[in-house]
Amino acid sequence: MYMLTVVDYLASLFVFVIGLVFLALVVLFVIDVTQTKHAIRKNFPVIGRLRGIFEHLGEFFRQYFFALDREELPFNRAERNWVYRAAKSVDNTVAFGSTRDLRPPGTLLFVNTPFPVLGQDATPIHDVTIGPNCDNPYVARSLINISAMSYGAISKPAVIALSRGAKLANCWLNTGEGGLSPCHLEGGADLVFQIGTAKYGVRDEHGHMSDHKLREIAAHDQVKMFEIKLSQGAKPGKGGILPGQKVTEEIARIRGIPVYEDSISPNRHPEIERVSDIVDMVQHVRNVTGKPVGFKTVIGSFEWLEKLCVAIKQRGIIHGAPDFISIDSADGGTGAAPMSLMDYVGLPISESLPTVVDLLEKHGLKERIKVIASGKLITPAEVAWAYCAGADFVATARGFMFALGCIQAMQCNKNTCPTGITTHDRRLQKGLNPQDKAVRVANYARNLTYEVCVIAHSCGVRGPREMNRSHVRMVTEGGKSVPLSSIYSARPARVQLHQQPVTSKKE
Numbered sequence: 001m002y003m004l005t006v007v008d009y010l011a012s013l014f015v016f017v018i019g020l021v022f023l024a025l026v027v028l029f030v031i032d033v034t035q036t037k038h039a040i041r042k043n044f045p046v047i048g049r050l051r052g053i054f055e056h057l058g059e060f061f062r063q064y065f066f067a068l069d070r071e072e073l074p075f076n077r078a079e080r081n082w083v084y085r086a087a088k089s090v091d092n093t094v095a096f097g098s099t100r101d102l103r104p105p106g107t108l109l110f111v112n113t114p115f116p117v118l119g120q121d122a123t124p125i126h127d128v129t130i131g132p133n134c135d136n137p138y139v140a141r142s143l144i145n146i147s148a149m150s151y152g153a154i155s156k157p158a159v160i161a162l163s164r165g166a167k168l169a170n171c172w173l174n175t176g177e178g179g180l181s182p183c184h185l186e187g188g189a190d191l192v193f194q195i196g197t198a199k200y201g202v203r204d205e206h207g208h209m210s211d212h213k214l215r216e217i218a219a220h221d222q223v224k225m226f227e228i229k230l231s232q233g234a235k236p237g238k239g240g241i242l243p244g245q246k247v248t249e250e251i252a253r254i255r256g257i258p259v260y261e262d263s264i265s266p267n268r269h270p271e272i273e274r275v276s277d278i279v280d281m282v283q284h285v286r287n288v289t290g291k292p293v294g295f296k297t298v299i300g301s302f303e304w305l306e307k308l309c310v311a312i313k314q315r316g317i318i319h320g321a322p323d324f325i326s327i328d329s330a331d332g333g334t335g336a337a338p339m340s341l342m343d344y345v346g347l348p349i350s351e352s353l354p355t356v357v358d359l360l361e362k363h364g365l366k367e368r369i370k371v372i373a374s375g376k377l378i379t380p381a382e383v384a385w386a387y388c389a390g391a392d393f394v395a396t397a398r399g400f401m402f403a404l405g406c407i408q409a410m411q412c413n414k415n416t417c418p419t420g421i422t423t424h425d426r427r428l429q430k431g432l433n434p435q436d437k438a439v440r441v442a443n444y445a446r447n448l449t450y451e452v453c454v455i456a457h458s459c460g461v462r463g464p465r466e467m468n469r470s471h472v473r474m475v476t477e478g479g480k481s482v483p484l485s486s487i488y489s490a491r492p493a494r495v496q497l498h499q500q501p502v503t504s505k506k507e
């Protein structure tokens, strides 16, 4: 009797649910045929809605079910997996054979020697001093560093994890243009303070650079260098508006702007309109802070750099030169940027890095001005290439985002990052444990360094800083490869300025 009642009840419920579904479909049908905005929904009522749903879900599932290992952009699965495994410090070998097509023009191949360097003969990674003539030169220790990402573009736990991880790995963390937050300082890592066009963190009430604030920032021992941002690869010549609702009391305090008011970043530093202004600002910030100062830019043309080199020499190499130049690739990342700038403006690092290095060499400035390269240099081969081309340091933003657990969901411009890295939604941030992720950040930096060394040894040199353009070849049209030194000039062997060895992992 009891069983019959339950069955009756379930049957009625079933009919009711089916009725509801039918009713919902009728309502959707009526909405679709009467609306005028979407042609697909009007022509294919109800079913047309599936297109939007699948398109949305495709963003998440494509990478798991459909994309091949080497297929996706900006980073394919092979690259991402390499970083994930390095960050977890698990076995990073692969089986059976390469899935990389070695034939397309532009493919890079390293030149191995029959006589690789034996483990015991390998040299440790050496320190390099940036701004040796400053009051406080910076002795940088790591081959790989954390590129600019501002507090605001990335979340609090993400910045804390990066700052702790950078400390563990002995690399620097660039603050990005959003000012210096307590989270940056938390881990005790070396910091590069970035001066964006809005001068966040070092501005007076009128938005001009404040020497007083510069001195306050420089007084932090952790802040080792200042980087004037001229442009970044993803959005050259683009400023931005920070909407008032995002200017919380904390953000306002860190950036030095009024609470809950829109804040505008101009699309260039108003006081920099010619090359001599770059030199002026570099000298000014260095005089005020006593610390090394450089600038970051994505390269479009090279003429202005020629003029800059001439201006530097007129002022004197020691006092007129920036201590470093950060060159960003046109395909660099960001939180949000117009697609037209991301896709079409600026040169990729593959061309800009060797050309800038040659130019500095031609003007006798290469030893004085250190070159920091960024832009999709996240795996050992890419980093090794940059050292062959003449970089003094490599920095990566998205490499370290992957180490933090980024799944390339491409949602940095929304508040919905599923891994808690670029969102301010507390619920989503819960998954990002700074303690755990700091270890991954450090593992990634160490394992990347280790494998760059492995490539160097295979090429017959004792360490990455000894690599040059004869150690890498590029496949050309027709399938034949030529050394990079035949495309760009063959660089002389590097002079090791500082012989203070820092032992790299496993060596």
Ligand SMILES: Cc1cc2nc3c(=O)[nH]c(=O)nc-3n(C[C@H](O)[C@H](O)[C@H](O)COP(=O)(O)O)c2cc1C
Binding pocket: 147, 148, 149, 150, 153, 154, 175, 176, 177, 178, 194, 229, 231, 232, 233, 296, 328, 329, 331, 332, 333, 334, 335, 374, 375, 376, 377, 378, 395, 396, 397, 398, 399, 412, 422
């Ligand atoms: C979320 C995010 C925020 C960024 N914020 C800044 C910034 O504040 N200032 C800047 O110069 N570059 C910024 N960048 C660019 C990176 O510093 C870097 O130059 C670029 O992503 C290329 O390096 P990658 O390919 O290793 O990511 C940002 C990049 C990302 C992904």
